[in-house]
Amino acid sequence: VIYENSYGQFVSPHRLKLTDKKGQTKEITGKNIVIAVGGRPKYPDIEGDQKYGITSDDLFSLEYDPGKTIVVGASYVALECAGFLHGIGREVDIFVRSILLRGFDQQMATRIGDYMSSIGIKFHHKTIPTRLECLEQGKPGKLRLHYRETLESGEIYESYQDCNTVLFAIGREACTQDLNLDKIGININKINGFKIKTKNEQSIHVPWLFSIGDCIDEQTMPHGKPLELTPVAIQSGQLLARRIFSNSIIMMDYYNVPTTVFTPIEYGAIENKKSLVYLARG
Incomplete structure (x- = not known):
């Protein structure tokens, strides 16, 4: 694994420009590219x-x-x-x-x-x-x-x-605005917090682009309930790596995810598809 401590921006499909803290730049290419820039x-x-x-x-x-x-x-x-x-x-x-x-x-x-x-x-x-x-x-x-x-x-x-x-504390936005995603045909907007639309962590517009964590608008997540949780990002990233490099077919299940709210009176929940349908119907 080659680690580059640099800021990446798209130049064209499969090609990134890297800029390090000294301002020096170089370009690299990749068959598949994963975006995991998180949110703020x-x-x-x-x-x-x-x-x-x-x-x-x-x-x-x-x-x-x-x-x-x-x-x-x-x-x-x-x-x-x-x-x-x-x-x-x-x-x-x-x-x-x-x-x-x-x-x-x-x-x-x-x-x-x-x-x-x-x-x-x-x-x-x-x-x-x-x-x-x-x-x-x-x-x-x-x-x-x-x-x-x-x-x-x-x-x-x-x-x-x-x-x-x-x-x-009114929500988060993905840190994708400076990645030059328009160079590869992806348009992001403020409506969904500048997130990348994905299905099973794969871009629905660019098949070689993948994304995980807080910067995705994942179509297989429960509707209206984005899971901006660190353990979810880690698990989805591990499963994605296995699918790309080890021919795994196991997908991330965004249901049945335990969530805890650490308010003065704490609240924990595990919601599956049936309970979410029930809640949606009132």
């Missing part, structure tokens, strides 16, 4: 979001106390981060656009939300941030998050809330 948390595309806000990637490397924190989002990442911040004694508010834990059993999601509310975490439902501004510089500083809330009457209410840290 995304921002909501509002004024001040990237300048003053942080994501879950930043939270664990902060060199200062985050203080009072507003978490924007209702994914398992959002609720987990809110849970442990509350656990270390920080005041936490969660801004929820629609529902908690989309893609999970909603009865369990409601129980998790109720429990988190009971221990002092504040939820703001049907709330969308519109602008983030800095009132005072510092570590932490003082921020003001402007938002729009839809009341039960249907009326739109605009207001703001002050805090020390705003953490965005």
Whole structure:
């Protein structure tokens, strides 16, 4: 195995340009190419979001106390981060656009939300941030998050809330935008998070291109339930390697995958095809 510590970009079918940290480049070719670039948390595309806000990637490397924190989002990442911040004694508010834990059993999601509310975490439902501004510089500083809330009457209410840290946990986007995928006939877009459409980890548009992990829009996954999980990426990569190099025919099964949500009240589930059909039908 030859390891290249370089950034790869497509030049043409089967051909990549590699750029190392010194800026030196060279080109290589491959019969099959596997993309496993993963993903990164995304921002909501509002004024001040990237300048003053942080994501879950930043939270664990902060060199200062985050203080009072507003978490924007209702994914398992959002609720987990809110849970442990509350656990270390920080005041936490969660801004929820629609529902908690989309893609999970909603009865369990409601129980998790109720429990988190009971221990002092504040939820703001049907709330969308519109602008983030800095009132005072510092570590932490003082921020003001402007938002729009839809009341039960249907009326739109605009207001703001002050805090020390705003953490965005509204989903992830694949790190594929700079790979020059258009050079090989693949178009990616923001609608599906710049992911590569695959079936059994093989591109549905380019037969010699494969992809695994968070950067795939896999057609054999449960509908509307992307499995952005490290063990899933590892398993699918191992099975793919065996199919390419050892004539294996074993495919990755994206059903019956155990998932755990590490919120203050923990939740684990294994959903198979029958249970997902049941949930979809209500």
